[in-house]
Amino acid sequence: MLGLAALAVGVLTLAWPHKTLMAVGVLFGIFLVLSGVMEIITAFGTFVSTGMRVLYLVAGALSIMLGLFCFRNTLRGSVLLLSLWIGIGLVLYGIATAVSSAELANGWGVFLGVLAAVGGGIVIAWPLSAITTLAVFTGIWLIVVGVVEVMHALTLKRLLSS
Numbered sequence: 001m002l003g004l005a006a007l008a009v010g011v012l013t014l015a016w017p018h019k020t021l022m023a024v025g026v027l028f029g030i031f032l033v034l035s036g037v038m039e040i041i042t043a044f045g046t047f048v049s050t051g052m053r054v055l056y057l058v059a060g061a062l063s064i065m066l067g068l069f070c071f072r073n074t075l076r077g078s079v080l081l082l083s084l085w086i087g088i089g090l091v092l093y094g095i096a097t098a099v100s101s102a103e104l105a106n107g108w109g110v111f112l113g114v115l116a117a118v119g120g121g122i123v124i125a126w127p128l129s130a131i132t133t134l135a136v137f138t139g140i141w142l143i144v145v146g147v148v149e150v151m152h153a154l155t156l157k158r159l160l161s162s
Contacts, residue, residue, distance in 0.1 A: 002149050003145070003146045003147070003148070003149025003150035003151075003152070003153060004146065004150065005146070006142045006143070006145045006146035006149060007142070007143055007146030007147065007150070008146075009139075009142050010138075010139045010140065010141070010142030010143035010144075010145075010146055011139070011143065012139075013135055013136075013138055013139030013142065014136065014139035014140065014143070017132055017135045017136055017139070018132075020135055020139075021079045021131060021132065021135055022078075022079070024079070024082065024135075025070055025077070025078030025079045025081075025082060026070065026071070026078065028070055028078050028081070028082045028085075029067045029068070029069075029070025029071050029078050030067070031067070032063050032064070032066050032067030032070060033063070033064050033067035033068065034067075035060075035063050035067075036059075036060040036061065036062070036063030036064035036065075036066075036067060037060065037064065038060075039056045039057075039059050039060030039063060040056065040057060040060035040061070040064075042056050042060075043056035043057045043060065066081060069081065070082075079128065079131055080127050080128060082131060083123060083127035083128065083130055083131035084123075084124060084127050086120075086123055086130075086131070086134075087120045087121070087122075087123030087124035087127065087130070088120065088124065089120070090116050090117065090119050090120025090123060091116075091117050091120035091121060091124070092120075093113075093116050093117075093120070094112075094113045094114060094115070094116030094117025094118070094119070094120055095113065095117055096113070097109055097110075097112055097113030097116060098110050098112075098113025098114050098117065099113070100113075101113055
């Protein structure tokens with residue numbers, strides 16, 4: 001069943017990448033609004049210091065504003081914001097991985113960190129092209145996963161029935 005679902009979502013993603021991105025953009029906006037509300041609620045927790053309370057309130061308000069921005073112009077707004085979010089996340093992950101790997105003298109970790117940071121920079125430089133490419137690759141990946149899952153299920157069924 002999972003394989004068929006992956007196949008269906010993969011085919012739909014490849015057939016309508018822009019519509020897929022619009023749906024993901026709306027979901028991302030909903031996520032930002034909900035996470036902002038939760039951060040504001042957390043700010044009023046019992047064991048929260050004054051500094052953290054201010055940080056939670058500012059982060060929550062910013063998250064809600066960005067979430068509402070996602071609903072204003074779905075393709076340009078939320079998809080651009082999502083792509084930038086992914087790019088910034090990759091840059092931060094890459095820097096953290098490269099630095100921590102350098103401390104451990106792990107060359108492959110440094111390479112991975114630099115690669116992630118460069119990839120994040122590319123996503124930040126061309127956010128709409130990068131997110132569209134990501135949607136297409138995700139569609140292809142889901143089709144491959146779907147085919148493998150269906151083949152695996154059929155093989156298991158054949159082995160169990162013999």
